[in-house]
Amino acid sequence: MPELPEVETVRARLEPALVGRRFDRVDIRDSRVTRPVEPMEVAAELEGEVVEAVERRGKYLIVRFQTGRVLLIHLRMTGTLRHARDGVPEHDPHLRVVVNLDDGSDVMYRDVRRFGTWLLLEPGDDTAYLAARLGEEPLTRSFTPAALAARFQGRRAPVKAALLDQRAAAGMGNIYADESLWRARIHPLRPAGDLDETEVKRLHKAVREALKAGIARQGTTLRDYRTPDGAPGRMQTELRVYGREDEPCRRCGSTIAKMRAAGRGTWYCPTCQPVGSNGAEAGP
DNA sequence: AGGTGGACCCGAACGC
DNA sequence: TGCGTTCGGGTCCACC
Numbered sequence: 001m002p003e004l005p006e007v008e009t010v011r012a013r014l015e016p017a018l019v020g021r022r023f024d025r026v027d028i029r030d031s032r033v034t035r036p037v038e039p040m041e042v043a044a045e046l047e048g049e050v051v052e053a054v055e056r057r058g059k060y061l062i063v064r065f066q067t068g069r070v071l072l073i074h075l076r077m078t079g080t081l082r083h084a085r086d087g088v089p090e091h092d093p094h095l096r097v098v099v100n101l102d103d104g105s106d107v108m109y110r111d112v113r114r115f116g117t118w119l120l121l122e123p124g125d126d127t128a129y130l131a132a133r134l135g136e137e138p139l140t141r142s143f144t145p146a147a148l149a150a151r152f153q154g155r156r157a158p159v160k161a162a163l164l165d166q167r168a169a170a171g172m173g174n175i176y177a178d179e180s181l182w183r184a185r186i187h188p189l190r191p192a193g194d195l196d197e198t199e200v201k202r203l204h205k206a207v208r209e210a211l212k213a214g215i216a217r218q219g220t221t222l223r224d225y226r227t228p229d230g231a232p233g234r235m236q237t238e239l240r241v242y243g244r245e246d247e248p249c250r251r252c253g254s255t256i257a258k259m260r261a262a263g264r265g266t267w268y269c270p271t272c273q274p275v276g277s278n279g280a281e282a283g284p
Numbered sequence: 285a286g287g288t289g290g291a292c293c294c295g296a297a298c299g300c
Numbered sequence: 301t302g303c304g305t306t307c308g309g310g311t312c313c314a315c316c
Contacts, residue, residue, distance in 0.1 A: 001309060032293090059310080076310055077293085113293045115310070133311090157287060166311085174309065223296085263289065264309070288316080298306070 002075040004138070004171025005214025006225050006233065007059050010081055013228040014107070015054040017083045018063065022050045022102040030096040032114045042120050046071070046099075058134040058170030068123030072130075073109075078224040079116030082108045112224060135167035138207050143169065145197075145204040152192040152200065159203075161262035162192035169207055174264050175220055175242045179210040181268065182241040187275040188261040188268055213238060241267040 002010070026046045028039035049069060055062040061081070063071040073081070085105045088098050097109035097118065109116070121129060135151065136143040151168040152159070162168055163177045172180075181188050183206035186199055195203070219225055219233030222243070226232060240250050244267055245258040254271035 003310095074310080077308080078295095111293095112295070113309090115293060117311095155286080161287080164310090265307090286316105288314105290314085291312090293309105296307085299304090300302105 001077050001173055001175065001222075002079065002219070002225055003059060003173030003176050003214070004056075004211050005176065005235065006219035007056050007061055007075065007171065008215050009219045009227055009233065010075075011054055011056040011061055014061075014081065014083060017105065017228070018051045018054050018101075018107070020051065021105075023047055023099055024102050025100040027098045028096070028118070029098075030111075030114060033096050033109070033111075033116065033118050034120075035117075037120075042118065045069075045120055056171075057130050057137065058166055059173070060130065060134075062126065070121045070123070070126040072117075072119040072121060072126065074117045074119075075111070076113070076115035076117070078112040080110045080224060080226050081228055082110065082226070082230055083228040084108065084230075133166055134170040135165075136170060138169040138171065138211055143204070143208075145201045148204050148207075149195075149197070149200045152195060155192040157192055158189045158261050159186060159192040159195060160188035160264075160266060163203075163207075164262055164264070171211070172207070174266075175239070176207075176210045176214060178242045178267050179213075179240055180206045182206075182273060183210055185272050187273045188259070188266050189275060241269060243267060 023046050026043040028034060028043045031039050034042045049065040049067060051063060052066045053064040055064060059074060061073040083105060088106055088108060094110050094112050095108060096111050099107040136147050152162055155162050160177055160181060163172055180203060184203040186203060214220060214235045217233055217235040217238060218227055220235040221232035222236055241256055244256045247256050249256055249269040249272060252271050254269055256267055257270050259266050
């Protein structure tokens with residue numbers, strides 16, 4: 001599932017391919033992509049637009065045009081973007097959008113489960129849209145232990161749920177939430193507001209390190225995720241807990257356990273991440 | 285108000 | 301073997 005590291009990898013690869021390019025022709029084949037707006041309408045609006053910048057905020061990919069208009073792309077679960085110069089595959093039932101660029105190359109948007117969205121906004125409208133949904137960017141300086149603590153303040157929800165809230169750390173998803181909690185040695189079900197200063201500090205550092213590790217390896221490919229070149233990421237072999245049920249903890253050797261937290265599959269080390277304690281004495 | 289759970293999707297994995 | 305069922309996950313939304 002594309003989370004911050006995956007979307008950032010896509011952004012970094014698309015940026016040089018898109019900046020300065022004009023959208024010559026846009027073919028939106030699935031009405032779900034632009035719902036409730038008609039695909040034809042969005043396609044017509046996009047044709048002729050010239051890309052000024054390709055940015056990212058949380059899990060949103062932001063394509064900024066010279067007119068000031070902004071295209072927000074969210075890949076959700078199975079969305080992938082590909083950039084290629086060798087044409088478009090003829091038989092791909094999951095191909096949802098094809099953009100022909102003015103240099104002859106194409107951007108292809110593929111999405112098996114059809115959760116992903118393309119939202120075209122008028123100049124200036126992106127700021128409020130994103131601000132309403134997202135908190136701090138976890139890899140910028142404004143993401144501080146104090147900022148994270150403020151988000152957790154008074155919350156009785158499990159820390160995993162609080163961490164998945166995009167207003168706590170924009171771009172966090174199920175994989176990196178588990179990885180962060182393992183790094184910080186905090187049990188996923190600890191009430192967020194119960195974490196002491198030391199724990200929040202550990203978690204803050206863990207979040208940044210887990211996300212950076214993902215970016216360094218071009219993301220985690222478990223099934224659908226690919227970079228815009230079609231290559232898989234390399235983070236999946238480096239994961240510490242996610243998906244590693246019954247395997248040994250890489251820190252203490254205990255058996256990794258799986259449970260359900262915040263309605264999601266959740267993996268953790270019962271020894272390194274003890275419930276009902278601050279975990280200060282656990283693990284090396 | 286804050287927290288929880290279902291809906292939206294569909295391929296893969298699972299169960300009989 | 302083959303078919304039906306369950307699972308999963310980001311975000312939104314209805315409901316406690």
